[in-house]
Amino acid sequence: MYGIVNKAIQEMVTSRFGEEVWQRVSQRAGIADEDFLSHQPYPDQLTYQLVGAVCEETGMEATPVLEAFGSYWVLETGRARYGGLLEAGGHTLSEFLLNLPNFHARICLIYPELQPPEFLCEATGDNQIRVRYFSQRPGLAPFVRGLLLGVGELYATSVDVIQQHSRTSQDDFDEFLVSWRER
Ligand code: HEM
Structure with a gap:
């Protein structure tokens, strides 16, 4: 990386x-x-x-370390160094998450050898979005959970992030349900 x-x-x-x-x-x-x-x-x-x-x-344990790093990445590293990119991600939390599949395309311009994660995101209800995460790298689901919690905080919204599916030998993705109350 x-x-x-x-x-x-x-x-x-x-x-x-x-x-x-x-x-x-x-x-x-x-x-x-x-x-x-x-x-x-x-x-x-x-x-x-x-x-x-x-x-x-x-x-x-590795899980809380990776989760903490996910939130830190968005709230400290991202905000301090790439604030403009984060802002361009969406006007609302929902918009940001639905745009997430395209987010790293812009980052590839800065880091041409990036091996980006892939996301599939779908609204599954009011204030509820399902996020599927695909990666060439193993073990980073807790990092993604921390990232999603950090993104909620970017929009001053307290989100619940529940991991609904873990990568297995059959399915090559982790899946999270992100939900929040209308503010
Ligand atoms: C301005 C903000 C961001 C920047 C500059 C950024 C940049 C990067 C960079 C440089 C990597 C390392 C990949 C490599 O070197 O091959 C990476 C990995 C990753 N990014 Fe981002 N990122 C940002 C925001 C996000 C957000 C908001 C999410 C998801 C909510 C995200 C999810 C990930 C994940 C999961 C990885 C691990 C790579 C993998 O799964 O294979 N990133 N990102």
């Missing part, structure tokens, strides 16, 4: 747990003193190692 992802993990760990914990995490992941370049692709394995090292150094 592009360095911006690893950099955002570094920023989240440093801001939540302090510089010392980050030093231990980066040593454990074998990348002490590495300065991630946002626009350079790194092996996916490095990102997984970083998440594993965060778990071992903080005692947290």
